[in-house]
Amino acid sequence: MHKYPANARRHYERLKRFPEGLLVMGDALCSFNPTYAQGMTVASLEGLALRDALRAPATSTPLWRRYFRAAARAVDLPWSLVTGGDSSYPESNWSQPLAARLTGRYFTMVQRTAVHDGAVFAMFIKVQNLVEPPAAFFKPAFVLRVLRVARQQLPQPPPAGAVARAT
Incomplete structure (x- = not known):
């Protein structure tokens, strides 16, 4: 059980004004559903964005604007990964292009295949933990592996709520 099982993103990079001497990091900038375990990694990336903004040559652009733009990038x-993954939940109520x-369906296939294939699982963990880029999921050998394993009529997970009803 998690206290905040949801994602929330605030777009400070879109602000016209921000108080000098203050910045926002971590969950105050973007918080992730804890099941994805990306919050600390993304906060570290935000720290690197701050370091880079502080090291950049002085310009007329305020520090807060340089930082928030870099942090948004x-x-x-990770935001697209978690919101794409969450779109597979029946409770999701947003429309997507x-x-x-299609990418969400493929990621669902990757997740289901990862349960049955150690190499797919290892790559899934690496991508989920931001060690490898999501593009690794689209390398031809990986796609073929996922499709080959998925074709084997793998057992499907029970529908949402089935476990709760059974118990």
């Missing part, structure tokens, strides 16, 4: 990829729906 650091958050974009066709490409996002």
Whole structure:
């Protein structure tokens, strides 16, 4: 059980003004459903974004704006991963473009295959923990492996709520 089983993102990079001397990091900038275990990694990436903003040559652009733009770029990829994964839940109520729906279906196939194939599981963990980029899921050898294992009529997980009803 998690106290906040949801994702929340705040777009400070879109602000016109922000108080000088203050910045926002971690869950105050973007918080993730804890089941994905990406919060600390993304907070570290935000820290790197701050380091880079502080090291950049002085310009007329305020520090907060440089930092929030860099932090937004650091958050974009993990954000798309978790929101794409959450779209497979029956409770999700947002519409997505066709490409996002197809990618979400493929990621669901990757997740189901990972239960039965150690190499797929290892890559899934690496991508989920931001060690490998999501593009690793689309390398031809990996896609073929996922499709080959998925074709084997793997047992499907029970529908949402079935375990709760059974117990």
